[in-house]
Amino acid sequence: MKNEVTLIATATMGLEALVAKEVRALGYDNVKTENGKVEFTGPYSAIARTNLWLRTADRVKIKVAEFNAFSFDELFEKTKAAPWEEFLPENAEFPVTGRSVKSTLFSISDCQAIVKKAVVEKLKKTYHTDWFKENGALYKIEVALHKDIATLTIDTSGEGLHKRGYRPLHSRAPLKETLAAAMIMLTNWKPDKPFADPLCGSGTIPIEAALIGQNIAPGFNRKFAAEAWPWMPQNIWDEAREEAEASADYEQLLDIQGSDIDHNNVKLAEENAMEAGLFDVVSFKQMQVADFYSKGEYGCLVTNPPYGERLYDKKEVEALYKSMGQSFTEHLPTWSVYVITSHQDFEKLYGKKASKKRKLYNGNIKTDYYQFFGPRPPRRK
Template structure:
């Protein structure tokens, strides 16, 4: 096993560039950006550091092999020729998942069972055993076929990286933490300025903003699949947690406010903030968005309002967008960022966005409308 690995950080469509930026900020070079993924070479300790620090990636996988496969036989032989013993100990539990896009081998269940058989055959040769109990750590293998290129990976994250560990209960349509962090990172917000979300729901956007503002690692509160792997030095996790502790700026004062019309949701947001260790850092209150006013100039407002996707909601959503358009008109020095799937947003809101960016909220195609406020005068 070499002291370097090839890692793939998976990303939601439209967020690849952000993930790549984060990977580079961690000091890793040779970064390749493709649809839905960012690939890079890194020392083994990057397994812990990327899981700990990447705010916008979905998960981190180790790339084990890549080859062309036009037949099941080819898939079997090339998989079997891979040094699985470098990664999988004798007692490894290794489920195989798969996907196939525009490839000759389109049957995913067949590809999965062939990869499983090939790995077993390889391990039989290495460990001189006929049967494996699979009672140890979990090494989830994925076979991903795209245009007849097979990529074999092992997932290091376990639960998706959006599971930060602070959101115990969710409201019906929660915004993923990774997307919430992305929305904040796509703004010009600085921690010394006020930040608001007038449709805060269970508080995800304000909480992610606070974690960014205080430089708190998003993975600080949780465990990862690769922590139980025998071939990884446990010290890499200890060092990653120590680095997270050293870099956190818990004393950075922040002015972050979330509000929502539903008092039960506001209570839930408070509980989530407390769970994230941000008690007193973020404030929440019950309020309708159209009542929002700014006490200070030069702030940042980021929100994910209702889209009106359900039947019968259209009229009330149209009215809501018109109302916030009027209410936010006075915020000329604030930058305002709104995520919605509603294609008529600009005309209802009453103003054309400075910039629009296509993003996916789950499976929903949305636009991120960006209204840049006036710049503060130079001191």
């Protein structure tokens, strides 16, 4: 059995470059970026390390095979030829999911059934049996067809990587932790500068900022599907967790505050910060945007306000955007401000043109990430 695997870190559209940068920072060089995914190779330890460390990826999958598939026969034969015996033990539970985009084989249920049958046929030869109980660890197989190219993968993550384990409770329109981390990583914030989110909801953005600021691995608080796989020795996971623990800088002092007009959200945010082990690191208070201020200078404000598409009345949202523009300009003149919203007239309502704009997806909502750069801090003598 070889000790190197090809992995795919899946990503929300628009975040591929960030995910690739994270993968390279972990020391994996053979990186290929495509729409919605970043492919790279590494030893088995890369499965543990990427699951623990990737802040902006959705999942990590093993790429088992990739080939052209124009007919069901071709899909069956090429799937059967793939090295499933390297990954699936005899008692593996291996459900098959699928998707098809711009491909001749468009029936997802048929593709799933054929892949399942082909894998069974391969394993029959390997294990010399006609019956598989599937009562062991979970190996979730996916067949993804895009422009007649079939990619077969096994999911190593289990639950999506946005499930950090610190947020059992959230507000009504939660921001995915992976997107919150991406929004912070797209700013000029450094841990020695103040950071704030004045519309913090259940606290996701301030908590992700604290994890980044103290270099805490985002997956430190959870388990992954591949931890139950017999061919992934426990010491690989132990070493990856030891590395994460040694890399964390718990002594790094941070000035991170979150606030919200709703006291229930503030309570939620405090509970989530406590769950993440960051209760003393991040501070939360009840406050409306118009009153938001900070004594700190040259800070970074990142926020995900309501968009007016759901939950809130459009007029209320537009009044909120005007209030944000006035408050931040008046109270935070040296700060850089970053706002994500799908509202087309945001700049007009905010009263200022963004220094830069970037397209991002919040779930299925197409949004713009407005970046207002503050003045450069004076050089230290």
